[in-house]
Amino acid sequence: MTWRNRLLLLLDHLPLPVALCDADGVIFLANPAMAAEWGMLSGQLVGRNALDFFHPRAGTRLRPISEAVRLRRRARYPVEVTWFASGGVERYGEMDIDPVSDTPDAPPALMLLLRVGGERVASPTVEGAERTRVSEVEARILALTAAGDTTARIAKAVGLTVDGINYHLTRLSRRWGVRGKTALVARAYALGVLDPAAWPPAPAGP
Numbered sequence: 001m002t003w004r005n006r007l008l009l010l011l012d013h014l015p016l017p018v019a020l021c022d023a024d025g026v027i028f029l030a031n032p033a034m035a036a037e038w039g040m041l042s043g044q045l046v047g048r049n050a051l052d053f054f055h056p057r058a059g060t061r062l063r064p065i066s067e068a069v070r071l072r073r074r075a076r077y078p079v080e081v082t083w084f085a086s087g088g089v090e091r092y093g094e095m096d097i098d099p100v101s102d103t104p105d106a107p108p109a110l111m112l113l114l115r116v117g118g119e120r121v122a123s124p125t126v127e128g129a130e131r132t133r134v135s136e137v138e139a140r141i142l143a144l145t146a147a148g149d150t151t152a153r154i155a156k157a158v159g160l161t162v163d164g165i166n167y168h169l170t171r172l173s174r175r176w177g178v179r180g181k182t183a184l185v186a187r188a189y190a191l192g193v194l195d196p197a198a199w200p201p202a203p204a205g206p
Contacts (some may be wrong), residue, residue, distance in 0.1 A: 019050065024049070029042075052163055055081060142203070
Protein backbone atom coordinates (compact mmCIF):
# COMPACT_ATOMS: atom_id res chain seq x y z
CA MET A 1 0.00 0.00 0.00
CA THR A 2 3.01 2.30 -0.24
CA TRP A 3 1.81 4.30 -3.26
CA ARG A 4 -1.69 4.60 -1.80
CA ASN A 5 -0.47 5.88 1.56
CA ARG A 6 1.70 8.49 -0.12
CA LEU A 7 -1.15 9.52 -2.36
CA LEU A 8 -3.44 9.97 0.64
CA LEU A 9 -0.99 12.50 2.04
CA LEU A 10 -0.86 14.45 -1.22
CA LEU A 11 -4.45 14.32 -2.44
CA ASP A 12 -5.88 17.02 -0.20
CA HIS A 13 -3.28 19.53 -1.40
CA LEU A 14 -3.30 18.74 -5.11
CA PRO A 15 -4.99 21.43 -7.22
CA LEU A 16 -5.65 18.91 -10.02
CA PRO A 17 -8.73 16.65 -9.73
CA VAL A 18 -7.56 13.10 -8.96
CA ALA A 19 -9.41 9.88 -8.13
CA LEU A 20 -8.61 6.20 -7.72
CA CYS A 21 -10.96 3.48 -8.89
CA ASP A 22 -10.91 -0.29 -9.27
CA ALA A 23 -10.65 -2.08 -12.61
CA ASP A 24 -14.43 -1.74 -13.11
CA GLY A 25 -14.34 2.02 -12.63
CA VAL A 26 -15.80 2.13 -9.10
CA ILE A 27 -14.22 5.04 -7.23
CA PHE A 28 -12.69 4.31 -3.83
CA LEU A 29 -10.73 7.51 -3.31
CA ALA A 30 -11.04 11.07 -4.62
CA ASN A 31 -9.48 14.38 -3.68
CA PRO A 32 -11.42 17.58 -2.91
CA ALA A 33 -10.58 19.09 -6.30
CA MET A 34 -12.29 16.17 -8.07
CA ALA A 35 -15.37 16.28 -5.83
CA ALA A 36 -15.64 20.05 -6.26
CA GLU A 37 -16.48 19.57 -9.95
CA TRP A 38 -19.97 18.50 -8.80
CA GLY A 39 -20.14 20.58 -5.62
CA MET A 40 -19.70 17.43 -3.53
CA LEU A 41 -17.44 16.15 -0.77
CA SER A 42 -14.72 13.60 -1.49
CA GLY A 43 -16.54 10.83 0.37
CA GLN A 44 -19.67 11.30 -1.72
CA LEU A 45 -17.85 10.02 -4.82
CA VAL A 46 -16.76 6.79 -3.13
CA GLY A 47 -18.66 3.77 -4.43
CA ARG A 48 -19.82 5.50 -7.61
CA ASN A 49 -18.70 4.54 -11.09
CA ALA A 50 -16.52 7.06 -12.91
CA LEU A 51 -18.56 6.55 -16.10
CA ASP A 52 -21.63 7.87 -14.27
CA PHE A 53 -19.88 11.26 -14.19
CA PHE A 54 -17.63 11.37 -17.25
CA HIS A 55 -18.53 10.84 -20.88
CA PRO A 56 -15.65 9.83 -23.18
CA ARG A 57 -15.55 11.68 -26.47
CA ALA A 58 -17.51 9.99 -29.26
CA GLY A 59 -15.38 7.36 -30.93
CA THR A 60 -13.07 6.89 -27.96
CA ARG A 61 -12.13 3.25 -27.48
CA LEU A 62 -11.92 2.14 -23.86
CA ARG A 63 -11.15 -1.48 -24.67
CA PRO A 64 -7.34 -0.95 -24.86
CA ILE A 65 -7.44 0.35 -21.28
CA SER A 66 -9.41 -2.69 -20.09
CA GLU A 67 -6.95 -4.94 -21.89
CA ALA A 68 -4.00 -3.15 -20.28
CA VAL A 69 -5.51 -3.66 -16.83
CA ARG A 70 -6.12 -7.35 -17.54
CA LEU A 71 -2.53 -7.84 -18.71
CA ARG A 72 -1.13 -5.68 -15.85
CA ARG A 73 0.57 -3.28 -18.22
CA ARG A 74 1.89 0.01 -16.93
CA ALA A 75 1.09 2.80 -19.35
CA ARG A 76 -0.71 6.13 -19.38
CA TYR A 77 -3.86 6.43 -21.46
CA PRO A 78 -5.23 9.92 -22.22
CA VAL A 79 -8.97 10.09 -22.85
CA GLU A 80 -10.94 13.18 -23.92
CA VAL A 81 -14.02 13.54 -21.73
CA THR A 82 -16.95 15.83 -21.09
CA TRP A 83 -19.03 16.18 -17.94
CA PHE A 84 -21.68 18.37 -16.36
CA ALA A 85 -20.28 20.22 -13.37
CA SER A 86 -22.27 21.72 -10.49
CA GLY A 87 -24.89 24.10 -11.84
CA GLY A 88 -25.37 22.02 -14.98
CA VAL A 89 -22.47 23.63 -16.89
CA GLU A 90 -20.94 21.32 -19.50
CA ARG A 91 -17.16 21.15 -19.22
CA TYR A 92 -14.53 19.33 -21.26
CA GLY A 93 -10.95 18.22 -20.79
CA GLU A 94 -8.56 15.31 -20.85
CA MET A 95 -8.26 12.50 -18.33
CA ASP A 96 -5.04 10.54 -17.91
CA ILE A 97 -5.72 6.96 -16.81
CA ASP A 98 -2.80 5.17 -15.16
CA PRO A 99 -2.91 1.54 -13.95
CA VAL A 100 -1.17 1.46 -10.54
CA SER A 101 -0.52 -1.21 -7.89
CA ASP A 102 1.69 -1.95 -4.89
CA THR A 103 3.49 -4.87 -6.54
CA PRO A 104 3.68 -6.31 -10.09
CA ASP A 105 1.46 -9.23 -9.01
CA ALA A 106 -1.18 -7.18 -7.18
CA PRO A 107 -4.50 -6.41 -8.90
CA PRO A 108 -4.12 -2.96 -10.46
CA ALA A 109 -6.23 0.05 -9.69
CA LEU A 110 -6.73 3.03 -11.98
CA MET A 111 -5.59 6.52 -11.14
CA LEU A 112 -7.64 9.20 -12.89
CA LEU A 113 -6.05 12.62 -13.32
CA LEU A 114 -8.33 15.23 -14.85
CA ARG A 115 -7.14 18.27 -16.78
CA VAL A 116 -9.99 20.73 -17.25
CA GLY A 117 -9.99 22.31 -20.70
CA GLY A 118 -12.92 24.70 -20.42
CA GLU A 119 -16.69 25.08 -20.63
CA ARG A 120 -19.09 24.86 -23.53
CA VAL A 121 -21.20 28.00 -23.74
CA ALA A 122 -24.37 27.84 -25.81
CA SER A 123 -25.22 30.90 -27.88
CA PRO A 124 -28.58 32.59 -27.17
CA THR A 125 -29.97 31.37 -30.50
CA VAL A 126 -29.45 27.72 -29.63
CA GLU A 127 -29.93 27.91 -25.87
CA GLY A 128 -33.58 26.87 -26.08
CA ALA A 129 -32.75 23.89 -28.29
CA GLU A 130 -29.95 22.83 -25.93
CA ARG A 131 -32.35 22.90 -22.97
CA THR A 132 -34.73 20.50 -24.71
CA ARG A 133 -32.06 18.23 -26.18
CA VAL A 134 -31.58 14.99 -24.26
CA SER A 135 -29.51 11.90 -24.95
CA GLU A 136 -31.06 8.57 -25.88
CA VAL A 137 -30.31 7.24 -22.40
CA GLU A 138 -31.88 10.28 -20.73
CA ALA A 139 -35.01 9.90 -22.87
CA ARG A 140 -35.32 6.25 -21.79
CA ILE A 141 -34.83 7.22 -18.15
CA LEU A 142 -37.58 9.84 -18.44
CA ALA A 143 -39.95 7.38 -20.11
CA LEU A 144 -39.38 4.73 -17.44
CA THR A 145 -39.79 7.36 -14.73
CA ALA A 146 -43.09 8.43 -16.29
CA ALA A 147 -44.19 4.78 -16.20
CA GLY A 148 -43.62 4.71 -12.43
CA ASP A 149 -40.61 2.38 -12.38
CA THR A 150 -38.32 2.52 -9.36
CA THR A 151 -34.82 3.92 -9.66
CA ALA A 152 -33.39 0.43 -9.20
CA ARG A 153 -35.50 -1.00 -12.06
CA ILE A 154 -34.60 1.92 -14.31
CA ALA A 155 -30.90 1.40 -13.56
CA LYS A 156 -31.16 -2.28 -14.52
CA ALA A 157 -33.09 -1.48 -17.70
CA VAL A 158 -30.58 1.07 -19.04
CA GLY A 159 -27.40 -0.54 -17.69
CA LEU A 160 -26.37 2.15 -15.19
CA THR A 161 -25.98 2.26 -11.44
CA VAL A 162 -28.68 3.73 -9.19
CA ASP A 163 -26.35 6.68 -8.55
CA GLY A 164 -25.98 7.11 -12.30
CA ILE A 165 -29.77 7.34 -12.72
CA ASN A 166 -30.02 9.88 -9.90
CA TYR A 167 -27.22 11.88 -11.49
CA HIS A 168 -29.08 12.11 -14.82
CA LEU A 169 -32.38 13.00 -13.12
CA THR A 170 -30.70 15.71 -11.05
CA ARG A 171 -28.93 17.10 -14.10
CA LEU A 172 -32.19 17.29 -16.07
CA SER A 173 -34.01 18.88 -13.13
CA ARG A 174 -31.36 21.59 -12.91
CA ARG A 175 -31.39 22.19 -16.65
CA TRP A 176 -35.16 22.54 -16.78
CA GLY A 177 -35.54 24.34 -13.46
CA VAL A 178 -37.93 21.84 -11.84
CA ARG A 179 -37.96 19.89 -8.59
CA GLY A 180 -39.16 16.33 -8.14
CA LYS A 181 -39.92 13.49 -10.53
CA THR A 182 -43.52 14.51 -11.15
CA ALA A 183 -42.52 17.99 -12.31
CA LEU A 184 -39.64 16.56 -14.32
CA VAL A 185 -41.94 14.18 -16.21
CA ALA A 186 -44.48 16.96 -16.80
CA ARG A 187 -41.72 19.18 -18.18
CA ALA A 188 -40.52 16.37 -20.47
CA TYR A 189 -44.01 16.09 -21.98
CA ALA A 190 -44.34 19.87 -22.29
CA LEU A 191 -41.00 20.09 -24.14
CA GLY A 192 -41.92 17.25 -26.50
CA VAL A 193 -39.27 14.88 -25.17
CA LEU A 194 -41.90 12.22 -24.40
CA ASP A 195 -44.65 11.15 -26.79
CA PRO A 196 -48.02 12.30 -25.34
CA ALA A 197 -49.90 9.66 -27.35
CA ALA A 198 -47.79 6.68 -26.28
CA TRP A 199 -48.52 4.21 -23.50
CA PRO A 200 -46.43 2.85 -21.90
CA PRO A 201 -44.56 6.17 -21.93
CA ALA A 202 -42.00 6.42 -24.71
CA PRO A 203 -39.60 9.01 -26.09
CA ALA A 204 -40.95 11.18 -28.89
CA GLY A 205 -39.58 10.68 -32.38
CA PRO A 206 -36.42 12.46 -33.59
